[in-house]
Amino acid sequence: MTHDPTDASNSDLELLAFRVGEQEYSVDIMKVREIRGWSPATSLPHAPDYVRGVINLRGAVLPIVDLSARLGMDPIEATSRNVIIVMQLETQTLGVLVDAVSDILTLQKSDIQPPPELANGKASSFISGLTIVEDRMIRVIDLAGVLPETGQAAA
Amino acid sequence: MDPMAEIKASFFVECSELLESLEEGLLQVQGGDTDPETVNAVFRAVHSIKGGAGAFGLDDLVHFAHRFETVLDEVRSDRLAIDADAVLLFLKSADSLSDLVAAARDETPVDEAKNTVVIAELETLMPGGGDTNETSNDADQELNFAPMTLSLDLPAIGSQVDADIGEVTDEAAATTPVWTIRFTTEKGLNQSGNEPLFLMRALAELGPVTAICDTADLPSLKVLDPSQTNLHWDLTLSADTSQTDIEEVFEFAQGLCTLAITKNTSDQSTPDTADIEALPDLPDLPALPDLPAPSVDDQAPAQPATENTPHEAPKPPAPTPTKAAPVAATVRVDLERIDRLVNLVGELVINQAMLSQSLSAQNLTSNTTISTGLDEFQQLTRDIQDSVMAIRAQPVKPLFQRMSRIVREAAHDTHKKVRLVLEGEATEIDKTVIERLADPLTHMIRNAVDHGLETPEKREQSDKDPEGTIHLRATHRSGRVVIEIQDNGAGINRERVLSIAQSKGLVPTDAVLSDAEIDNLLFMPGFSTATEISNLSGRGVGMDVVKRAIQSLGGRISIQSTPGHGSTFSISLPLTLAVLDGMVIEVSEQTMVVPLSSIVETLTLADAEIQTLDQGTQVVHIRGKFVPLLDLAVEFGYRAPNVIPEDAVVLFISAEDGEPYALVVDTIHEQRQVVIKGLADSYGYVPGVAAATILGDGKIALILDPVDLIARAGSPDTPTALSMAG
Numbered sequence: 001m002t003h004d005p006t007d008a009s010n011s012d013l014e015l016l017a018f019r020v021g022e023q024e025y026s027v028d029i030m031k032v033r034e035i036r037g038w039s040p041a042t043s044l045p046h047a048p049d050y051v052r053g054v055i056n057l058r059g060a061v062l063p064i065v066d067l068s069a070r071l072g073m074d075p076i077e078a079t080s081r082n083v084i085i086v087m088q089l090e091t092q093t094l095g096v097l098v099d100a101v102s103d104i105l106t107l108q109k110s111d112i113q114p115p116p117e118l119a120n121g122k123a124s125s126f127i128s129g130l131t132i133v134e135d136r137m138i139r140v141i142d143l144a145g146v147l148p149e150t151g152q153a154a155a
Numbered sequence: 156m157d158p159m160a161e162i163k164a165s166f167f168v169e170c171s172e173l174l175e176s177l178e179e180g181l182l183q184v185q186g187g188d189t190d191p192e193t194v195n196a197v198f199r200a201v202h203s204i205k206g207g208a209g210a211f212g213l214d215d216l217v218h219f220a221h222r223f224e225t226v227l228d229e230v231r232s233d234r235l236a237i238d239a240d241a242v243l244l245f246l247k248s249a250d251s252l253s254d255l256v257a258a259a260r261d262e263t264p265v266d267e268a269k270n271t272v273v274i275a276e277l278e279t280l281m282p283g284g285g286d287t288n289e290t291s292n293d294a295d296q297e298l299n300f301a302p303m304t305l306s307l308d309l310p311a312i313g314s315q316v317d318a319d320i321g322e323v324t325d326e327a328a329a330t331t332p333v334w335t336i337r338f339t340t341e342k343g344l345n346q347s348g349n350e351p352l353f354l355m356r357a358l359a360e361l362g363p364v365t366a367i368c369d370t371a372d373l374p375s376l377k378v379l380d381p382s383q384t385n386l387h388w389d390l391t392l393s394a395d396t397s398q399t400d401i402e403e404v405f406e407f408a409q410g411l412c413t414l415a416i417t418k419n420t421s422d423q424s425t426p427d428t429a430d431i432e433a434l435p436d437l438p439d440l441p442a443l444p445d446l447p448a449p450s451v452d453d454q455a456p457a458q459p460a461t462e463n464t465p466h467e468a469p470k471p472p473a474p475t476p477t478k479a480a481p482v483a484a485t486v487r488v489d490l491e492r493i494d495r496l497v498n499l500v501g502e503l504v505i506n507q508a509m510l511s512q513s514l515s516a517q518n519l520t521s522n523t524t525i526s527t528g529l530d531e532f533q534q535l536t537r538d539i540q541d542s543v544m545a546i547r548a549q550p551v552k553p554l555f556q557r558m559s560r561i562v563r564e565a566a567h568d569t570h571k572k573v574r575l576v577l578e579g580e581a582t583e584i585d586k587t588v589i590e591r592l593a594d595p596l597t598h599m600i601r602n603a604v605d606h607g608l609e610t611p612e613k614r615e616q617s618d619k620d621p622e623g624t625i626h627l628r629a630t631h632r633s634g635r636v637v638i639e640i641q642d643n644g645a646g647i648n649r650e651r652v653l654s655i656a657q658s659k660g661l662v663p664t665d666a667v668l669s670d671a672e673i674d675n676l677l678f679m680p681g682f683s684t685a686t687e688i689s690n691l692s693g694r695g696v697g698m699d700v701v702k703r704a705i706q707s708l709g710g711r712i713s714i715q716s717t718p719g720h721g722s723t724f725s726i727s728l729p730l731t732l733a734v735l736d737g738m739v740i741e742v743s744e745q746t747m748v749v750p751l752s753s754i755v756e757t758l759t760l761a762d763a764e765i766q767t768l769d770q771g772t773q774v775v776h777i778r779g780k781f782v783p784l785l786d787l788a789v790e791f792g793y794r795a796p797n798v799i800p801e802d803a804v805v806l807f808i809s810a811e812d813g814e815p816y817a818l819v820v821d822t823i824h825e826q827r828q829v830v831i832k833g834l835a836d837s838y839g840y841v842p843g844v845a846a847a848t849i850l851g852d853g854k855i856a857l858i859l860d861p862v863d864l865i866a867r868a869g870s871p872d873t874p875t876a877l878s879m880a881g
Contacts, residue, residue, distance in 0.1 A: 042855040045791035
């Protein structure tokens with residue numbers, strides 16, 4: 001995971017690829033703060049089903065989103081072999097539960113295609129691009145879409 | 156930030172403190188305080204603002220402060236008697252001054268016209284017009300000015316404001332003998348590691364010291380030996396001491412310096428401050444030559460004393476206005492640092508909980524040294540925590556004082572006569588709470604003036620004092636701070652409130668509501684009782700926003716109102732936003748924390764009698780009373796309704812209106828102090844949950860908000876209007 005800033009020209013992009021079910025996704029590695037094993041989360045009442053709850057990340061409260069459930073697939077049966085990818089979005093930190101981390105990819109920005117307009121499924125709003133690596137299709141996740149839609153602090 | 160901007164920023168911080176003391180002083184005068192020191196304090200505050208503003212070229216501010224100060228000076232020197240109207244005008248001037256400071260700080264335009272009016276009014280107070288003896292006054296003021304402790308970190312401003320008058324000399328002047336010491340260094344003093352500065356400091360421990368450096372023997376740069384000091388000092392010490400004691404100070408430098416010690420009688424001085432390098436505060440000594448340094452530059456500034464006045468006794472004290480109240484020493488600390496400390500202490504508390512948990516897991520129970528040590532550790536942690544919280548705690552006084560301005564302005568705008576009575580201003584709350592309380596409180600005070608109090612005519616008709624009274628009160632009550640805003644106005648017009656709510660569709664037209672329920676309608680979004688939107692309360696903020704702001708602080712708000720006698724709004728707030736005492740409970744294998752402050756009583760369910768009313772509603776019969784039952788697991792969706800385990804426990808919770816509710820949980824684990832970790836920032840708002848915390852095993856537990864939970868009971872997702880009002 002060495003990231004040499006000297007060769008990070010404008011068009012270079014490093015992605016962390018991971019598996020959810022049978023599919024492969026990826027996210028900009030600069031957004032990833034750390035990768036940790038699954039530990040049981042404290043569930044939140046009235047939360048959407050894809051929010052697994054919150055865990056203690058060195059004294060901070062970290063919400064965990066089950067990416068599989070978030071994308072409309074079956075929830076992940078979490079075991080110690082599953083992985084939580086801790087990501088930083090603007091000011092918010094979010095843990096994303098996935099099946100496994102698979103690869104680190106270095107690509108050109110031009111290697112990534114926008115998702116086809118046709119996509120009608122729920123997943124489309126979470127995917128900002130597609131790319132092919134060694135004949136595998138890898139989806140680039142739009143993190144903002146993954147964020148839990150929590151209620152505003154309504155009284 | 157460039158240094159100038161930094162100095163300027165701290166000038167504005169200082170200004171706000173000065174404005175506070177200005178207003179406080181004026182309010183004291185208004186309350187009948189005739190102590191001349193109070194007027195002096197008021198004058199000094201304005202004068203300091205003027206001085207600082209002058210240093211930054213804030214002309215508008217200087218101009219206004221100058222006029223204000225001139226009038227105050229007349230008052231101070233008893234040439235002008237003040238009456239109630241004058242005090243009101245002074246308060247108005249203080250408001251304008253505060254506006255000007257704010258304008259200068261934010262670089263926004265000022266309301267020239269208003270200030271001109273105030274200035275004109277001020278001028279009319281002056282006997283024989285404003286400007287006549289202005290210049291003489293000025294000189295006078297500079298001399299009379301007593302340095303304020305506040306300007307410690309602002310030497311640049313301070314030195315422009317006032318002459319350097321050392322306060323130390325006060326007590327020395329009277330009877331203490333004055334010693335003059337001619338201290339001449341000789342070759343080898345520096346080589347032996349001696350440092351004249353330290354010697355002088357040691358000397359200063361005997362009493363106030365004045366040092367004058369004589370550089371007459373300083374050779375030219377060409378022949379200067381940098382290892383030589385070549386300097387003499389004329390030291391003046393006023394202390395009741397003996398020659399031996401003084402010699403003792405220089406003991407280590409014996410043979411390396413010459414001392415000529417003479418004892419003087421006290422008063423032979425000419426008060427010539429300019430030539431005296433006062434030494435009230437020794438750390439300032441670096442203004443003297445940097446001794447071992449050879450450069451002439453360094454020594455040049457040390458020459459103010461070449462004019463020979465070697466036997467100066469300390470200058471008699473400047474005519475300081477009498478008996479300045481002792482000011483406690485304070486340190487100004489960046490809030491961020493305190494917050495970091497608070498967080499660290501939070502971690503410490505969690506860590507300590509983890510330790511004791513792992514200790515009990517090892518079955519190392521009582522009487523081992525480890526467990527006693529851990530007990531002490533726990534005690535210390537608690538003490539540290541309390542102290543850290545005390546740092547963050549601040550009296551509500553400044554906040555309350557700001558409200559007096561709000562009342563003045565609101566009263567003026569509505570043509571009502573209002574007296575604001577402040578009580579319990581010394582009550583301390585967490586700084587964050589105070590800051591976030593300002594807006595809701597402002598709004599409620601405006602409301603009290605605008606809606607609460609009647610017009611003077613109406614008040615007279617109902618045999619009331621035409622001047623309305625608003626009490627703003629802070630008290631500590633069972634681990635919380637309660638702030639009350641009480642007016643003696645007409646009280647809530649419930650008929651009107653209800654009809655408005657009905658016309659706005661907030662409640663069904665056939666609803667029968669209790670008085671308390673009607674009062675609570677005020678907190679509903681989209682409710683506003685003012686038939687005509689006044690400039691005051693029609694600012695797009697309703698009481699619902701106030702309520703939400705209070706709730707976000709972990710507080711509650713309630714109303715009591717008696718028709719014809721006025722209304723009281725009570726805000727109850729937690730002392731701190733960081734820690735709470737909680738009861739650790741378990742519900743459907745989830746560990747949670749209930750704030751101890753909300754629990755009235757606990758009971759095992761076996762002792763209580765459960766009755767089922769219509770579908771879903773259950774009550775507990777306890778001591779002749781029926782209390783509604785609420786299953787926490789059901790509320791949170793962990794369990795189907797009506798299957799309460801046999802050995803469950805009920806917690807009696809007091810709802811906002813004082814009615815008890817019984818909350819069913821599975822088991823109670825323990826009582827402990829928990830660190831509050833906000834959930835709203837990392838995740839969002841969860842109904843019925845106030846925050847989260849980290850338990851001894853490192854897991855996160857949710858902290859419940861029982862009152863919110865009760866309010867939402869039965870309507871988990873679509874809260875009806877009424878439950879929101881509760």
